Amino acid sequence: MTQPHFTIASLLAATGGVAEGLDPAAPVNSISIDSRELGADALFVAIRGDRFDGHDFVAAALANGAAAALVSRDPGPGRILVPDALGGLEDIARAARQRSRAFIVGVTGSVGKTTTKEALRTVFEAAGETHASIRSFNNHWGVPLMLARLPATAQFGVFEMGMNAPDEIRPLSRLVRPHVAVVTNVAAAHLERLGSLEAIARAKAEIFEGLEPGGTAVLNADHPQLGVLRDAALAAGVSDIVTYGFADGVDWQILDPQNTADRAFATVLHEGARHALALGAPGRHMLSNATAALAVAYLAGIAPEVALKALGGFGAQPGRGQRRLLGPAEKPLLLIDESYNANTASMLAALEVFAAVEAPGGRKVLVLGDMLELGETAEALHAGLADAVRASGAARVHLVGQHMAALAAALPAGLVAGHVLHADEAADVIMDALAYGDAVMVKGSNGVGLGRIVTAIAARFGQSGNTQPE
Structure with a gap:
């Protein structure tokens, strides 16, 4: 029974x-x-x-x-x-964690934490019963809810932890008590409340304070705040630190990255062994996220060949680069959904991927929304996207949000199809401007509401033929 x-x-x-x-x-x-x-x-x-x-x-x-x-x-x-329902939920989460014998992983970072969590889920599911956070349930109620759902029989657990201020990740990590803590990146996000990249790094580093004794910190090395994270891990008593990325001298080094329209390939070097990594989505950021999963799987005792096989079928998630071909097979519309989140690092990564995209038979179109919570640097950071937008090969750019005015001013007037403050104002104009054969990428912070535009595009252009994943 x-x-x-x-x-x-x-x-x-x-x-x-x-x-x-x-x-x-x-x-x-x-x-x-x-x-x-x-x-x-x-x-x-x-x-x-x-x-x-x-x-x-x-x-x-x-x-x-x-x-x-x-x-x-x-x-x-x-x-x-x-006395308090949320406190009661946390008590249930503690009870679920206390009885668990699963290998537990916590994931945080400015960019890539949800995709890395999903890559880990994919790998762990190839090795045993796995429980992972759904969607982005990564805050003060989402983490205890996900932990409270942890089955006693699970062999692996993966929990995403987010924050937009100091002292938010610390209690979450102490609740989850991970065996491995992954920090995917430190980038310009939440600057409005944190003020500097170093402050963001220190807030992310709170995850180390909940690590189980003997636990491991797994750190992306491809950003300037690696030293801050390493020092914080050591100060928290973490002696086992594993690094990954494209940088020289890391423990898991990504070599020879290559991208096609819908795949990414690389060689990952670890302790002298070379592993062939292939993914179902393009982008250096995807290779980085998958390499984090490969490193954590190794720590969990999963053979690299098992992890690599699982990652071969791994692709971008809804709102985070997922691609759909809509309409007639002979001339579809390519929709790239990046609508869930945006900061400077993820925006530049997405534009780099879009630069390599070929439209099925029409133009390349961008729909870009505000990157939120950037504080006093917002206008400069938005204007700073101009070179990457031009390099993307987009023929037309639709801009949504107050801060996108700075980007509009930095781009050639003929490239900007329009700038509005709210997503609902842009939806009809964008859809009337699109045609089968076009490739359109929609990217912005979730609060801008560009997900509604993605839904509208899918509904209109998916009606005239087959809708299929690319």
């Missing part, structure tokens, strides 16, 4: 909560903060968010079949009462 993920009794023991009208032996096999997404025998956690209070949805959750609700007010039948 399969053991339940938790029981009401074990949840009460973990949280110190008080229950009314609940069977202590009743199973709880899923945990959710969304009353609309409840699995069988689910626990609904009524956390308070910036825009909602889960307590407003407790009755709906119970009516939708939740086994119980974790609440911090309004006690009653079917409810487990705790």
Whole structure:
């Protein structure tokens, strides 16, 4: 008989909560903060968010079949009462972590953390039962929710940790207690609140403070803040530091990178051995993310040939470079979706990849949105994209957001198809300007809302033929 993920009794023991009208032996096999997404025998956690209070949805959750609700007010039948619902979720996460025998990895970084997490998930799934964060559940409620869902039987766990201010990653890492902490990059993101690249590096380095004794820091070496990260790891008592990247002298060195329209290839050198790495998406950044996964897999005891085979089918994720061919096979529209996030490093990487893209039979078009949270440097950093935009080969550029005015001013007037402040203003103009045979890349910070433009393009141009992944 399969053991339940938790029981009401074990949840009460973990949280110190008080229950009314609940069977202590009743199973709880899923945990959710969304009353609309409840699995069988689910626990609904009524956390308070910036825009909602889960307590407003407790009755709906119970009516939708939740086994119980974790609440911090309004006690009653079917409810487990705790002082703070988020704190109770963290207690459940600790209980899940304490019983786990999985090899646990934490991932952070300014660029590439979600893609690296997904590369790790791909590799680990080839070796055993794996649990990984979904989407970008990487904040103060997303990490404990993902950890609380960690099955007792999992052999591997991968957790993404994000931040936009100091002292945010530290408690997350101490909750997750990873055996390996990966820092994918330090780049100009969240400058508005952190002020400098060194401050960003120190905030990312908080992940080392939660490492299990004897744990390993895995660091991308291709940025100027490597020394800050290394010093922080040593100060946190981490003696095992592994580096990767294109730089000379790293532990896992990427050599001879090559890209085709939809693939990337490289040789990875480690301890004298050469490994042939092939991926289902182009870009130096993709090779870097995959090499991080290869290095971590090695630390987990997974043979390189197993990891390399798994990575051969790994590609870009939705919102992070995923490609779709829309419409008729003989002359499709190529849509490259980079709409989830943007900072200077990821924007330049995406433009470099787009430069190598050939339109199926038309023009190359860019839709670029603001890079947010850059503070006083925002205008200069946006204007600084001009050379990369020109080098991308785009025939027309649509710009969205206040800060993109600086880029518009830095580009030739004939290249800029239009500049608006809001995504909804641009959608119809962009779609009317596109045609089958074009290649269009949509890139911007998630808060700009360019995902709606991606959805609209896919809906319109996917109607006239086959829609297929490239």
